[in-house]
Amino acid sequence: MLFCFGATVALAQNKTMTGTVIEEGINEPIYGANVVVINQQNRTLGGTITDLDGNFVLNVPEGKNLRIQISFIGLKTQTFNYTGQSKLNVTLSSDSKLLSDVEVVTKAVTRSELGITDIQQTSSTQKVQMAEITEVAPVASIEEALQGQMAGVDIVLGGDPGAKSSIRIRGVSTLSSSAEPLVVVDGIPTTVSFGDDFSFSDANEDDFGALLNISPADIESIEVLKDAAATSIYGTAGSNGVLLINTKQGKTGKTRFNFQSKFSAKEEPATIPLLNGKQYISMVEDAIWNAANAKGLAFATSELNLLFNTKELLRDPSYRYYREYNVDTDWLDEVRQNAWQWDNSFSMTGGGEKATYRLSFGFLDDVGTTVGTEAKRITAGAKITYKFSDRFRIYTDLSYTDYDKDANAVENVRSRAQAMMPNQSPYLMNEDGTRSSSYFTPENNFQGNFAGVSSNNGQGNFNPVAMANESYKNTRERTEKITIDWEYKFPLKQQWQHLTYEGYVNMNMKTSTSKTFLPQVATGVLWTNTNANRSTEASSDAFSLQFYNKLLYVATIAEKHNIVFTAIANLTNTHSSSASNATYANVSLNLSDPIVGSIVGGASSGDSENRKVRFTESLNYAYDNRYVLSAVVTEEGNSAMGKNQRFGVFPAFGASWNLDREHFMENQEWLTQGKFRGSLGWSGNAPSSGYSYLGAYSSLGTYGSMSAISPSRMQLDKLKWESSREWDLGLDLRILDRYGLTIDYYDKYTKDCLMEKVAIPSTSGYTQLKYMNSGEMSNKGYEIRLDVDIFKTKMWFAKISVNAARNINKVEKIPTNWTAENYSFGNGSYAVRIVEGDPIGSFYGYRYLGVYQNAEDTYARDASGNVMRDFNGDVVTMKNGNTQVYAGDAKYEDINHDGVINEQDIVYLGNSNPTLTGGGSFNLKYGNTKTSFGQFSFTVNCNFRIGQKVINSARMNLEAMYGTANQSTAVLQRWRKEGDDTDIPRALYGMGYNYLGSDRFVEDASYLRIKTMSLSWAMPKKWMDRAGLQSCSIFFTGYDLFTFTGYSGQNPEVSLPSKPTKLVSDGNTTPVSKRFACGVNLTF
């Protein structure tokens, strides 16, 4: 278009210029060099390219101050003023200096979303350059890269490939909304999420995996915004903190190729030792005997029957399955495997004055340590910037991710493997005692039968080996992102004024399909059962559209007054829908698609939509870059809010003082940076679903021939934004250009907490309100980060950086009608309570005192220690619930001294909030690429969490001795007779309360983990030049090699529950493996 225009003008004026372009040094003509006419704003008016002999003919249009520009990729561009000359011969030289030019450019002032420079910042942010992490220790996900890197950012990783990690910035400040932070990629919030209305019968949030699906190799830097003033520019979506991810962009210059490849091998930490076949049988028999005796033999026919007639436990050679039930199987070992990960990425960047581009391609294959789990990811992206002129540019970003995750049809293959009878074989046995290839999956045995799938876990008995090998749940997720961004700088006369308009449209599409197959060989159910060869196919589709407009005005008045004004208008629309269907009695594995011919087992669908509007205005004023004041106000409307309170207004203010810029500090050498800052901001939270405030009528059924419709949800007119107020005081120091220190103190107070599903009096005809604003909570804490460059010489460089954060969470006001305490007395359950003054995530249960040694020990005692007697003068014996205790049973503290252990004896047992989280890194470098041996670099990263408690429910299940599940070898120490010095109660089959939710299973899970240890070597420049490379490095990295912890479970890094009101419990999911990786990074 532009060229046509240029040509038309040229024809009209008919002025031409001819010439030749030659490359310096070799003195050869250049074919294909660009020769263009540009005006004052660098806008191209016309152009041509040189022919095979380097000649060109250029039509020059009429105009003032025209210039002629000649460029060729890889060579330095030259520009001449056009003064009417008709001939121009040019020699282009190599652009070896271009690299340094680029460096100069990157050192230019970078401005944030609001057009504010670092020096004008008044709030708490922290930035990590990915290159610092990934070049020495490439990671599979962003979460992994960030763990332990930033103060106040607490990350817990999952062990399975593609498992979702949880990120908490400055603790949890909400009761029923998600506590995950907002992720912003290249300035664009990632909006695709699944709302409350989303009913995806066979999937949970985890299936959507590592949320971002961005290859870490594409990431330039990550910045975390923590306080309300900093996050306010992203509106309320950022109220849990914001992670800003900037990806790599195209660079002007010769085309560069970069290739990175990494292979890593994984090794799982040691598992908890379990009973072998013989130990198991004797433990179970012991348990059943004890139960029979406790009931009295006359009343224990079922126990005695179990004891004498359970063929699986009797060593009876005449039994048909004698061979299958008399082996020693390490079930867990059967479903584990050594695994590996291979990560490759390739990119290409380049461009000229007008356009730059970056193309990238990546492939990751991550095999899990549980048989049947694997994740593959293919990423591809193209970013192109085109500058029409100095004033106007367009930028497009296209990216595509294909994520393919394989998992088992049920999630609890590992815990089932732990529970399996070790004397049972996974396979049918041959006559000679070797395994056959057919699975041995009885429909029913001592451990029961398969009882279906609930919340993605298989219930009851199934064959975990067959499940791991034969079942599958394949999730395929495709994400397409398209962004078109434009920017126009208004022509204002004075040099110190800028008015810029920027806008973008972003479309984000996410399609996910999942196929699940639950084979009959793994469950052993009858063919008529709805779980027999059941297959489920589910799909979901999410689309989001963002439209963004920004006006930015920057002015400097009288050299000392800097003003930045920004106005943003942003619209967001997200829509997601889903459908799933299931069939059963499919003929075979190969016919597992839900097809005609099998029996329909169910179908469901869902639909949800949300719209948001946001206006943000900000004003920043700096005097001489010494004193800075800022104010931001955000108005936000959300379709999830009722009409009365649809718009929320959230202001934020900040101030900072740059001490190092003061005149009296001018001659001080020691202070490189000294910044004091303070901010105060408000933010909000809206329900995630699109229309939860609306009252609704839904069909009830029929009465005779009349159709009955009744209100299913009450309309919410009082629904308000959950609002939080946060202030932050901070200090950034850099001394002698060697010691860096950042300290922050914050105080966040949340009120009108959004409570979901709040119970209301049933006299209203309803049982609950979908949402109600109630309750208040606070998060206070401090963060500290210290960077020290230990030494910096020509050959040696060493740097250490440490960060730590403390967050104190407190429930300030309990929500009215709080009904989460849904405690029913029973083994294994803990009370969920929210208590004013205590933090969220507190554990409440009984205090465990060990084992009753003898009859006298079981006597109930009053507060002064005297034995209690009833009306008849008989001694009262302690009761756990309604069951009388005997010697060998678990002893709990009788807090109220009433002789009965029940709800009244529940006490506070600690909470799951860590007192301190953080991490550190150490980096040592020797040499540089100019030497003959290259550069060696050694890096250690570690992270820690101190003082958090978890419920070790894995251990609880392995020491309960209550059911038929296999137990850990710890139960060999169980109480058997008086005098046994042990705190493990006797085995008691199906009876008693020997594992009530008590402090016995609440453990301190503090740990310090060496995340990565890495050694890398960069090739010397001499070698690289010979090989035609720009850079080349090779590295060896070990992940999670050492963990220092007192925790008895497999992994102290216990994943956090999705809702803050659920308790943190270690259900023994796949632990993070030790990994050894080596890789290469090439640029040419």
Place this chain on the structure above:
Amino acid sequence: MKIKNISKVTLLSLALSLSLTSCNDWLNLTPDNEQVTEDYWQSKEDVESVVASGYYYMRQAVPTVIAWGELRGGDFYNLGSGYDATKMQDFDMLSSNQLCNYSKIYQIISMANSVLKYAPEVQAKDNTYYLSMMQSHLCEAYFQRAWAYSLLVKNYKEVPLITDAYVNDDAEMNLPKASESQIIAQIKEDIEAALATGAAKGTYEEDWQTKSRATKWALYALMADICLWNHDYDECIAYANRIIEASDAIRPVFIAETGNWYEIFYPGLSNESIFELYWDYNTEGINNNFTSMFPTLGTTSGSASGICNFTEAVKEKIALETQSVLSNLEIPSGTLEQRVGRMYLTSFISSSASWNGTQFTPGANIALWKYRGTDVVDATTVRIHNDANFILYRVADIMLMKAEALVMKGQASWKSAVAVINQIRNRAGLPDFVNVNDDDALNTLDQYTLLSEVLDQREMEFLGEAHRWYDILRLARYDASFAPEGTVEDNTGVSYETYRTSGFGENVFAYKTKAIELIATYNQTTSPIQLQSVLQNSWAWYLPLPEDDITTNSNLKQNPYYE
């Protein structure tokens, strides 16, 4: 220049702020799979559907209604797993007991309140929604609400009185309890309001609707019921007579023929029926769970699964009545197949029972047959589906209400009372209680004898129809001032329970001890001493308010005995 630019920016941001209003429209999203409240209440069909929901919830409340009406009455008892039911029959309830959860009853009220609020608004919008149609809907809603409150007042005595529909969370939901007299006044007001419109139907187009949607007969029946409960005897008799003495072409009539008695239950929708909750598996595909509540035939009571097993006391009574019927009708020996009288039919007698012409020997297993069989010939003719209707009111009930009111009015009306009692007895195959023309015999009667005869007839006639507990409770609630002198057994040293009834001042209960004795005799799962001590407190006759509501409603005070 600079000033100009700043003002441009200001103007722009002002324009943005102004566009907020148009944004508001853009932010209005409505779900695809639900009907939004604001868009509801547009046509007569919308009203009709909510009226249907009222009945739907009434039908859903039936298991609760049966448990409330029977377990404490002692004809039936729960043996096995139903912990809450056992606690209820033992008068050992806590507010956490799920059987005191009244949420289903308030759902009925909520539907009725919505209809009463919105039907007039809809009428203004929908041209085809005629006034009479709308008023007829109102009558149904009034009936639903009044019935629900009558159930609540009988079981809780005092509950929150909600007469406005809840539309949104702005309305006050934490309402305190209303007194018994306020609730009863509201019930009467509702029925009178319904009758005043003149739009209450006598019949509907379809037969099932005539019996299973509210008619004027149902309104009269409910009024007679609540008047008797509130000791308004003249009013009770007047409303009962509107049914008994009605002359409409289609009206509920007493089925006098002994052999036709079972038609009331199968096929149902009988002439005698006034209002019954409707099930029909063929059109709706829905079963009720009556078979799981009342144990299956052939099982011994010890292993029965349902919560409603016959108690030993009632079995004895059934045997006695059977003996009496067989003798009265002079049934030849050995011919038990000739099944007559309500006892044979109500409760199937197993083949092990025998009759030798003078002596009846009951069999081991008997079970309630009303909701199970299609006929009275043998135990194999059971319904294909468990879809028996549940009768709330039938003419025999109204007749006995009238008889009870007549008894309470005084000696002058006892003759008429005896006439009614005889009608019921004769249909059952029993001889007259007292010959109405035998003045001497009539003169030897006293109030308690008559009352207990009414009570016995009600017990046998309405076995399993959830009336028994209220019959006993009515007996317990009668004031001493109405009892003839000398018959108040409470005077003999037993401490008085004072009780303030609406408008009567403080009074002493006349038959409280009798009622407690009755309860203690029937109950076979807890000790009589325990029962007697608990039931001395008249608040123990009522249920505790549900725990969930006590916690969520700060203004709700627990009933005194359960505090």
